[in-house]
Amino acid sequence: MTLLGKLTWQAFPLEEPLPLFSGLAVFLVLIAILVWVWRKGHVPYLWREWITSVDHKRIGIMYFMLGSVMLLRGFIDAIMMRTQQAIAFRAPGFLPPSHFDQVFSAHGTIMIFFVAMPFMIGLMNLIVPLQLGVRDVAFPTLNSVSFWLTAAGALLVNLSLLIGQFDRTGWLPYPPLSELRYSPGVGVDYYCWAIQISGIGTLMTGVNFVTTILKLRAPGMHYTRMPMFCWTALAANLLIVAAFPVLTATLGMLLLDRYVGFHFFTDTAGGNSMLFMNLIWAWGHPEVYILALPAFGIFSEVVSTFSSKPLFGYRSMIYATMAICIISFMVWLHHFFTMGAGATVNSIFGIASMIIAIPTGVKIFNWLFTMYGGTVRLRTPMLWAIGFMVSFTIGGMTGVLMAVPPADFQLHNSLFLVAHFHNVIISAVVFGAFAGYTYWFPKAFGFVLDERLGKWAFWLWNIGLWVAWGPGYIVGLEGMTRRLQSYDVAEWRPWLLVMAGGVVIILLGILAQIAQIVVSVRTRDRRRDLTGDPWDGRNLEWATSSPPPAFNFAALPNVADQEPYWDMKTRAREIGQLVRPEPRYEAILMPRNSPTGFVTAFFAVVTGFALIWHIWWLVILGLVGSYATFVVFAWRDHDEELIPAEEVARLDRANRAARTTRLQERMAERESQQESHE
Amino acid sequence: MPGLAAGDAAIDRKRSSATAGKVGLLLLALLVLSELGGCGRAQLQPAGPVSAAEREILYDSLAIMLAIVVPTILAILGVVWWYRPSNRRARRMPDFVYSGRVELVVWSIPALVVIFLGGIAWIGSHDLDPAKPLRSHHAPLDIQVVSLDWKWLFIYPKLGIASVNRLVVPAGVPLHLTLTSATVWNVFWVPQLGTMIYCMSGMADNLYLEASHRGVYYGESAMIDGDGFPDMHFNTHAVSRDRFDAWVQATRGSGPVLNEQTYRALLRQSVPPHPYTYRSVQPGLFADVVLLRLPPGHGPQGAVPGVHPIGGSNVHPAELK
Ligand code: HEM
Ligand SMILES: [Cu+2]
Ligand SMILES: [Cu+2]
Numbered sequence: 001m002t003l004l005g006k007l008t009w010q011a012f013p014l015e016e017p018l019p020l021f022s023g024l025a026v027f028l029v030l031i032a033i034l035v036w037v038w039r040k041g042h043v044p045y046l047w048r049e050w051i052t053s054v055d056h057k058r059i060g061i062m063y064f065m066l067g068s069v070m071l072l073r074g075f076i077d078a079i080m081m082r083t084q085q086a087i088a089f090r091a092p093g094f095l096p097p098s099h100f101d102q103v104f105s106a107h108g109t110i111m112i113f114f115v116a117m118p119f120m121i122g123l124m125n126l127i128v129p130l131q132l133g134v135r136d137v138a139f140p141t142l143n144s145v146s147f148w149l150t151a152a153g154a155l156l157v158n159l160s161l162l163i164g165q166f167d168r169t170g171w172l173p174y175p176p177l178s179e180l181r182y183s184p185g186v187g188v189d190y191y192c193w194a195i196q197i198s199g200i201g202t203l204m205t206g207v208n209f210v211t212t213i214l215k216l217r218a219p220g221m222h223y224t225r226m227p228m229f230c231w232t233a234l235a236a237n238l239l240i241v242a243a244f245p246v247l248t249a250t251l252g253m254l255l256l257d258r259y260v261g262f263h264f265f266t267d268t269a270g271g272n273s274m275l276f277m278n279l280i281w282a283w284g285h286p287e288v289y290i291l292a293l294p295a296f297g298i299f300s301e302v303v304s305t306f307s308s309k310p311l312f313g314y315r316s317m318i319y320a321t322m323a324i325c326i327i328s329f330m331v332w333l334h335h336f337f338t339m340g341a342g343a344t345v346n347s348i349f350g351i352a353s354m355i356i357a358i359p360t361g362v363k364i365f366n367w368l369f370t371m372y373g374g375t376v377r378l379r380t381p382m383l384w385a386i387g388f389m390v391s392f393t394i395g396g397m398t399g400v401l402m403a404v405p406p407a408d409f410q411l412h413n414s415l416f417l418v419a420h421f422h423n424v425i426i427s428a429v430v431f432g433a434f435a436g437y438t439y440w441f442p443k444a445f446g447f448v449l450d451e452r453l454g455k456w457a458f459w460l461w462n463i464g465l466w467v468a469w470g471p472g473y474i475v476g477l478e479g480m481t482r483r484l485q486s487y488d489v490a491e492w493r494p495w496l497l498v499m500a501g502g503v504v505i506i507l508l509g510i511l512a513q514i515a516q517i518v519v520s521v522r523t524r525d526r527r528r529d530l531t532g533d534p535w536d537g538r539n540l541e542w543a544t545s546s547p548p549p550a551f552n553f554a555a556l557p558n559v560a561d562q563e564p565y566w567d568m569k570t571r572a573r574e575i576g577q578l579v580r581p582e583p584r585y586e587a588i589l590m591p592r593n594s595p596t597g598f599v600t601a602f603f604a605v606v607t608g609f610a611l612i613w614h615i616w617w618l619v620i621l622g623l624v625g626s627y628a629t630f631v632v633f634a635w636r637d638h639d640e641e642l643i644p645a646e647e648v649a650r651l652d653r654a655n656r657a658a659r660t661t662r663l664q665e666r667m668a669e670r671e672s673q674q675e676s677h678e
Numbered sequence: 679m680p681g682l683a684a685g686d687a688a689i690d691r692k693r694s695s696a697t698a699g700k701v702g703l704l705l706l707a708l709l710v711l712s713e714l715g716g717c718g719r720a721q722l723q724p725a726g727p728v729s730a731a732e733r734e735i736l737y738d739s740l741a742i743m744l745a746i747v748v749p750t751i752l753a754i755l756g757v758v759w760w761y762r763p764s765n766r767r768a769r770r771m772p773d774f775v776y777s778g779r780v781e782l783v784v785w786s787i788p789a790l791v792v793i794f795l796g797g798i799a800w801i802g803s804h805d806l807d808p809a810k811p812l813r814s815h816h817a818p819l820d821i822q823v824v825s826l827d828w829k830w831l832f833i834y835p836k837l838g839i840a841s842v843n844r845l846v847v848p849a850g851v852p853l854h855l856t857l858t859s860a861t862v863w864n865v866f867w868v869p870q871l872g873t874m875i876y877c878m879s880g881m882a883d884n885l886y887l888e889a890s891h892r893g894v895y896y897g898e899s900a901m902i903d904g905d906g907f908p909d910m911h912f913n914t915h916a917v918s919r920d921r922f923d924a925w926v927q928a929t930r931g932s933g934p935v936l937n938e939q940t941y942r943a944l945l946r947q948s949v950p951p952h953p954y955t956y957r958s959v960q961p962g963l964f965a966d967v968v969l970l971r972l973p974p975g976h977g978p979q980g981a982v983p984g985v986h987p988i989g990g991s992n993v994h995p996a997e998l999k
Contacts, residue, residue: 002892047915056765095910097904097907098905101902101904101905101907107682129953142886168866168901168904171900175863176789176862176863176879176974177863177902177903177904179984181974181977181979182861182862182975182977182978183977184905184977184978184979235871249961266882267878267879267880267881267970268879268970268974273863273879274878296995307761308772308775309771309772309774309775310775311775312774312775312776313775313776313779313780313781313784314775314776314780315776317904319715336809337874337875338865338874338875339875339876339878339967340808340809340875340876340884341811341884342807342809343803343804343807344803344804346803347800347802347803348800349802350796350799351792351796351799351800354792354795354796354799355792357788357792358792359786359789360784360785360788360790361787362785362789363781363786364750365784366784368750368753368754368757369777369780369782370757370772371754371757371767371769372757372774373761373771373772373774374761374770374771374772375761375763375770376757376758376761376762376763377763378762386754386755386758389751389754390754390755391745391750393750393754394747394751395738397743397747398741399746400739400795401736401739401740401743403799404735404736404739404795404798404799404802404805405799405803406731406732406735406799406802406803406805406806406873407732407735407736407739407802409732409806409808409872409873409874410721410729410732410733410736410869410872410873410874411721412865412874413865413874413901414900415899477720477721477722477868478720478721478869479720479721479869479896479898480868481865481867481898481899481900481904482900483902483907484907484908485907485908487908491720492801503736527746546900560922579889589808627690640686667774678878
């Protein structure tokens, strides 16, 4: 027992130049940014307006930024793997197995937990309260805690670059490989504690959004008037509430095995490793839909707006969403048909997995009929949606193919499988995030993103997706298994070279997106969205200014129909003036900012780090710290802030004026058009 | 066996020349066409009844789904193009938001596909149940498979011999494999023969396969098991009955003995530089492994420097050879 537990100088990769330099580079850049921010005097602003913010819009934006930064990290891992496999033909390549295995594990973990999840949760944060016509989520401070705990998990994963090692057993640490006997290092512990901490954050997000959607809606917004995105958000958060405790318990058991010699999963001592496989996928398959459902919601919004039509088959879409929500808990066994479960069990789970494809297919057809008879405007968000529909249809097909057990007997764990899930997850979740990002960016920041560079990004990502993963299906059918650090089968080589080329194309797509944001910010004055409705939108988020004031709506809207904002606009055009007369402005109470989330997360990182390295006194310190933070927060008596009526009036009047001007312009346009017709 | 080794090399050469110029960019079209053509791909070039049946199922399922997927994609692109804002001939129907008939079709098309595929899945799962004996007028050959860190041990219990990292079988005879692991999980997979299956410690799985033709078939582990994972591959040699018998005789004539002691040496993490055989096997050894009467692999702690060590290091098998 030493003061620093297992932590010694050997934890630092002093003899391995690659991790040492990449780790150091990342942290130096990070420190440089922090120093720059501090020298420029931005710290008080960041602290006041962002770090301690409990505003759902700010939190949503921070989630999205976290996801973007982690996408870069995960993508660098992807470049390393693709380069390794391109050169490691009958050769060791540049990554030894001990390092390569960390790279795919970190890539998978980061992409799922710290890219896809923050993207989806971020967009839900930004938009759901606006679409529901309310002022914030049900528990604003809890929301901030959720975000900061997610960030804490991401930080721990990245800390393993520099101190110690990351997990080498894949993005799901199957025992026995992940048990102490076979993975004695700290890698699995980094994984587990990072996911435990961020998992608590995610669970609280689930509770928060289920409550918000069930309990806080604008007057008149019945369930069957909620926008599709809110429905899918509800379904996804119900899944979070039901599934994340399973993940936490499963990893908890693994931790008990590793830390105190329990034997939940050790076959040699009365445990059962197959139990882990079942439990982790009881969470894992719903997780797929936790990611995909909100993306489907985003596409529903985008397709309807840019086809200038309401969503086709709205009720059918609700049934499909809820059907997916329920069935997703009944298919987990399809992840291990090859474990020898027996024909009847296999075929029942195979058929259940196919049944889930029915509501998914229904969604595709309903989007198709939403476009049918509409006016399809190909702005960037819509392009992402179309790219999604095409690629996802193919990815869904290969998924159903693997739901046929005897076919899966030859495809399981092959690159065919890896190509399948990249095909669906990139086309649905990543493209969904990009569609939502370009669609709602003006709402969040008050100006529209550059279209030309957006279209470049779209084409590069789509072509890149197919060049990077299309050949994956082929090498999979040529018998290549996943996670290979090196190989000596000549047939695979050409395809792996093509796939490496695909990654370069995706890289260009990412560069186009970076250029897009730089150019758009520089020319933002020309891109202002003054009315708050740049795309001729249909739901309530467009009924307020861009960016919306902290309180979202000066007066809560009254909802009488399924597309409240579209109705308001149509009637306004008929009568030639804004429908809603200026309300009697009143002061609004908003929750006060709080550092609780940030401070809790700080202590969570300390606790997690101390647990990983067995520094027990620090564990106690960290736990006491987080508990104290909670007590201080619970006992505060000043927790709300009053926004005076004049301020509310000022902000709302400016927006009303802009909308009136725009309306008059529209009417004038219409008249001149009619005259020219006559 | 020099003859077998020469076979390996010949296969490698054939493979590399056959694929020299295959780089293409029309991936999707290529995928569908060339895969349906089935030229020189592992699973799609079946060498036994199991993989042949599985390929059949793969094609049937793919064909059923393509019949829906291709029209759907064309319809998506067609609708997007036709309803572009500048098309004056397109009839706009901004109020077309519900149609009972459309809903019916929209739910029943995927449902029909699933009924078809569900039938295939049900029948196929039962026909191709890994534990179901194959129909044949030959009695199956028993082989016991133990996955170790990082090598495969094949025991021929009735013949009293064993082989490491090379599986030799008579062509045309069903194989009854019983699989376990003496370490972490592994997956036994010979793509050209068919069905892969998990090897797990403390358990034994049954798998029936058969090689119909003579040949050398690539085999591998399909589950990450640590640093030696990329080297966990082996060749399956399907030879004529006579050559198989000759091989058995030759094996019995030389090489070490597999007993508890020599088995314990196998438990260390290592990659053998080349395949080798045991001239005799202690009876009941496999059962001792499955029932955990023999200890499982040591993991990295047991990595004693000496016998082919590669754990955690940068040494590639190519350098060891
Ligand atoms: C942007 C382009 C991407 C590329 C080029 C890429 C590349 C790769 C590669 C090369 C592997 C290892 C394949 C193997 O096992 O042999 C991999 C694994 C994986 N990727 Fe990606 N990836 C990308 C995006 C994503 C995204 C967006 C996600 C999820 C949101 C994701 C999730 C995963 C997961 C879960 C694994 C499995 C890791 C494991 O084997 O444990 N990837 N990816
Ligand atoms: Cu699944
Ligand atoms: Cu088992």
